[in-house]
Amino acid sequence: MAEMLYPMIGVPKLGDSLLRQYFQYQYTRCLKKAGAQVQILTPSAGAGSVEHALKTCSGFLFPGGPDIQPQLYGQLAESRCGEPNRVRDAFELALIQGALAAGKPLFCICRGMQLLNVALGGTLTQDIRARQEYNHQDIWNCMSATHPVEIDPDSLLYRIFDADVATVNSMHHQAVDKVGEGLWIVADSPEGFPEALEVEGYPFCLAVQWHPEFMAAQVPAEQKLFRAFVDECRKI
Ligand SMILES: [Mn+2]
Structure with missing residues (x-):
């Protein structure tokens, strides 16, 4: 019964540094505020860790992090592509594929959205800085909005926000390029x-x-994303 009231959400571990622990805490805080329990999933070599996570968690949040290894979407690294974390890449790709196959509720943020795209056969633009008009890597304003997005009125995102425009923070230098199988772009810059x-x-x-976990304390609409996700996990 307790599991139903407070669904268990699996979140891959970001790392050991103090900064990464702080980033991890932002996701945990928003999920708990929305009524979830959080299980931090440590990447491990064994396939058993993915199976165990799929068995014990009602849903998964895929968080931000380093650039995904371009070989995983059929490209060689360009000079402006960041250093990948191969352990996280392998673990999170296996986990998201398992979660998709199991039909689990998913909330994918920043790198998590790019991971979802790669898992479904899509590709990434390795560096968008030459093409950007807004600063999409505005790390010094991580808690406030940097650029607008336009939202598709037929989307789940629109139903949660109840708006067809929003202004969001931005901490990425890569973007989804070719969209993966079955994916649909529901907001763009x-x-x-x-x-x-x-x-x-x-x-x-x-x-x-964008990073709703950094805006949710000030912008109620961003916390509604966590609430909608946790509410869905509660039904599982
Ligand atoms: Mn952006």
Whole structure:
């Protein structure tokens, strides 16, 4: 019964440094405020860790982090691509594929949205800085909005926000390029970078390029994303 009231959400571990622990805490705080329990999932070599997570968690939040290894979407690293974390890449790719196959509710944030795209056969633009008009890597304003996004009125995101425009923070230098199988761009930036994706016909999947965990304390609409996700996990 307790599991139903407070669903268990699995969140991959970001790392050991103090900064990464702080980033991890932001996700945990928003999920708990929305009524969830949080299980931090440590990447491990064994396939058993993915199976165990799929068995014990009602849903998964895929968080931000380093650039995904371009070989995983069929490209070689360009000079402006960041250093990948291969352990996280392998673990999170296996986990998201398992979660998609199991139909679990998903909330994919920043790198998580890019991971979802790669898992479904899409590709990334390795560096968008030459094409951006707004600063999409505005790390010094991580708690406040940097650029607008336009939201598709037929999307789940629109139903949660109850608005067809929003202004969001931005801490990315890569973007979804070719969209993966079954994915649908539901929000984009003025330059046309995909800022949110959904999976056609999937029970519940929110994927955003911005960081709602840093805005949720000040912007109620951003906390509503966590609430909608946790409410869905509660039904599992
Ligand atoms: Mn952005």
